[in-house]
Amino acid sequence: MLVYFLRRLLYVCPVALGVSIICFMLVHIAPGDPLTSVMAVDATAQEQAAMRAAYGLDKPLPTQYAIWLGKAVQGDLGKSIASGRPVADEVGRAVKNSLMLAFAASLLAFPIGTSLGFLAGYFRDSWVDRLVMSIAIAGVSLPNYWLGIVLVIIFSVTLGWLPAMGAGAGDWAWDLTHLSHLVLPAVTLAVVPIGIVARTMRALVGEIYSMDFVQALYAKGLEPLDVLRHVIRNVAPTGLSVMGIQLGYLLGGSILIETVFNWPGTGFLLSSAIFQRDLPLLQGTILVLALFFVVLNLAVDVAQAAIDPRIKRS
């Protein structure tokens, strides 16, 4: 198992390197000069050149990449062009907020989606199944930013129960005010993964229950709960990987939700970095998010191998 883990860890290195190259290049391929947004409109060519040199933008791309990567592995992602603050700090704070939101959303979505999926799969083709599937389809197809706005209108504007914007004053703290800020965005964010997880689980559970070995388990005298335990263990590897991917999406794919709720996370940071053509910030954020994805996949792979004996460990 340890050998398997180390090998997977080794495979991650080239992937991470590739990710960093793509992150770096993407930003340079995209049109637009990062300096136009920070320089005065009437800046002279000399001033522009000086600025370029200050940010290292005058060197050839490979050199720029090497310098950037060299600093990045030491935790220095450069300075934001727009704010002048270190990118690492900005990204760090945003990642913390996004992680908070993503974990809150998955804490809602995974148990609910899994239980709904199991119910539907167990009572396949009954009214329970149809009800669950309607919920799941609604969850997947409702535009969630729209749902976010609706929830804000109901719970913040009309009822006044929950705050509509932001993550609360100052840094995150485990108190009622901060938690109350978390509720609406987390619920909104959870709706899609609930639908996806429920549908996947339903298909998996239905498939496993129709397999011969389930009949064989009943034939050897197991009770329905024992059989359920067997089914869960069979469903777990695939279920885990689906949830891992969903967690990844929740981390990086919540731009719309973070914008709707003004949540100071990575999505919010990304969109402002894009609008301001803040190259170092953009690169840094994408890199950190992409690396999260890679690490998450690694975690899912290792977990799968730990549960499913058919996955080769050597």
Place this chain on the structure above:
Amino acid sequence: MTSSPLLQIRDLNVRFHGERTVHAINGLNLSLGHGEMLGLLGESGSGKSVTLKTLLRLLPPKRTMIDGSIEVNGTDIMTLSGKRLSRYRGGDVSMVFQEPALALDPVYTVGEQIAETVMRHRGIGRREAMEVALDMLVKVRIPSPERRLKNYPHEMSGGMRQRAMIALALSCRPKLLLADEPTTALDATVQIQILLLLRELQKEFGMSIIFVTHDIGVAVEIADRVAVMYAGNIVEEGSIHDIIRDPRHPYTRGLLSANLHDVARGTRLEAIPGAPPALNIKPASCQFAPRCAHVMPACTSALPPFVSPGEGRRVACLLERGRELA
């Protein structure tokens, strides 16, 4: 040995509801003594597997209509439910499936799967149950059983998996073992090993076995008595010796002559023409009549009654009545 049979099936009817209704078993009667080895012979769709699954109450209750009575050791198993049903399954009666690769849970080791059954039925601890599992693997002659105990099903060969399945089925010393074509998915050489193993274990454990197969050669190898099934009922029953020497029902004769054994080179193999009936209505006449070479007008008007041409034999064919009158 008691005089009352171990298994007594009376007037069993099994009907499936779904997009179309299928009358899978139609008025089946069967009894089985202690320590007896019965071969249940028939082609696909004749109701062999359904009979076995009904015996363990494995058919989905929602889509299945069952009537008739099944008694095992004097207990009516149609009335069992909940805990008593679980105790009966795998305890008194257990089953070996056709495809061991599909019938074992892929994510548990073989040892765990056997031990789980033992723990359930005997209420003993995990360590003790593992010892029983090891003992069972030795009994089914799996080489290096200590290592195999920790193997997952996919790490074993087909024959080895079927041995493990047999070990699992026998781990709680059932009185009746249901074997649903246990050798069909295996190579010919492995087949015969499994058959011999089942015979030996039957003697050792003193249990009864119902062995379902479509291969009359396999039935000859293993069974004391044979019941031939067609369209959800038995059409002929008798000792293996009588059936081979003197098959009475035209269907049995067809099965025997469609077999490759003892056929001279160059002679034509006789196949039974036509296909089995669809069974979407309850049979009211001889179901084999459309394929029968000896069909008479009376065959298509009513179900043929059973006639007993000898000790322990019965045949459902009107030809027998003609023979009796002659």
